Amino acid sequence: MLVHAxxxxxxxxxxxxxxxxxxxINAETTLAIARAASALRRPTLFEVSEKTITYLGLNTxxxxxxxxxxxxxxxxxLAIHLDHAHTYEICVAAIKAGFTSVMIDGSALPFSQNVKLTKRVVDYAHKHNVLVQGEVGALKPVVKGARLVAASDLMTDPAQAREFVAKTGVDTLGVAVGTLHGAMKMFHKLPQIDFSRLNxxxxxxxIPLALHGASGVPAKDLKKARSLGVTIVNIDTEIRLSYLTSLRRELKSQxxxxxxxxxFYPVIADIQKTAEQKLKALSTTYGTR
Ligand SMILES: [Zn+2]
Incomplete structure (x- = not known):
């Protein structure tokens, strides 16, 4: 059942x-994720990016x-959340279309402009009973030997995060503490989370913290991140890799x-399995602190 985020x-x-x-990103992934959440009876969020809105259409x-x-x-x-919107207008359109949580990502802007943009979205969203996620710091990859690491100078500064939350009134906060977006990290030694920064x-x-770029992060690290305030764990790459690996195998064998x-039947089943594994990995952390 679709509920408010x-x-x-x-x-x-x-x-x-x-x-x-x-x-x-499409019907197959939506079916697989909903079925995984249902099979394990686990409240779960759907995230939709600007790219997916361009691909499918907002109302669709x-x-x-x-x-x-x-x-x-x-x-x-289950609930629907807008991931990494970069403009006020996209957030407004998403709220009008039925999203109950939106992320405005002004992290590439100077801090004061990020505050201003985020606050503007918060003012509109809260009038419409919608949650807002902001982001301070950025997840930028840098190659260091065999490891792809997050640029430490762009990671979230704790004092700045506090100031950002106080000035904007965001409901949840995306933090940059070492994880990375995208598939590239899966082909390197995985980046490590800066737990002392997260703490x-x-x-x-x-407020609830969101860990972006969490694909590939081992269960024990997710568990530790959860114990340090992470409420939302974002998974994108693992779903897409599961989708394409399975699709390539089926196209070849059939x-x-x-x-x-x-x-597509086995492809959807494989994506569901991947999503269930992720949900189970986090379920081991339930009620342990
Ligand atoms: Zn993200």
Whole structure:
């Protein structure tokens, strides 16, 4: 069932649990993620990026997610969140279309402009009963030997994070503490989380934190991040890699199949398996602190 994002984020925050926020890009990934959440009865977030809005259309993606989540076969609460919007206008359009949580990413702007843009979105969103995620610091990859690491000078500064939250009134905060976006990191030694930085942010910022670029992060690190205030764990790359690996295998093994549905049944099942593994990895952390 599709619910308001606050019904997923705040119970998790209060109980010191973490929810997974999966990026969805089309019908196959939406079906797989909803089925995974349903199979494990796990409240879960759908994230939609600007790229996916361009690909599917804003109303189409909202209705797709809503229709799939509201199917009686789906026995989990799910919500829809806008990921990394870069303009006020996209946030407003998303709120009008039915998103109950939006992220305005002004992290590439100077701090004062990030505050100004984010505050403007918060003012509009809160009038419409919608949550806002902001971001301070940026997840920028730098190659260091065999390891792809996050540029440390761009990581979230704890004092700045506190000031940002106080000045903007955001509901959740995306933090840059060592993880990275994208698939490139999967082909290097994985980046490591700066836990002491995360702990400092957690001490100063009393709202749910979002860990972006969490694909590939081992379960024990996700568990530790959760114990240091991470309520939302963003997973995009692992879903996409699962999708394409499976699709390539099926196309190769069923070279003479001309019904795309026959190709896609196992692909959807594989994406669901990947999503379930991620949900299970986090479930081991439930109620442990
Ligand atoms: Zn992100």
């Amino acid at each position: 606050r019904k997923i984020i705040y119970p998790a925050y209060r109980r010191r649990q973490a929810v997974v926020a999966f990026n969805t 993606v909202v209705e797709l997610v809503r229709t799939i989540c509201d199917d009686p076969s789906i026995k989990a609460s 400092s942010i957690h001490q100063l910022v009393k 070279e003479h199949e001309y019904d795309p549905r026959v190709i």
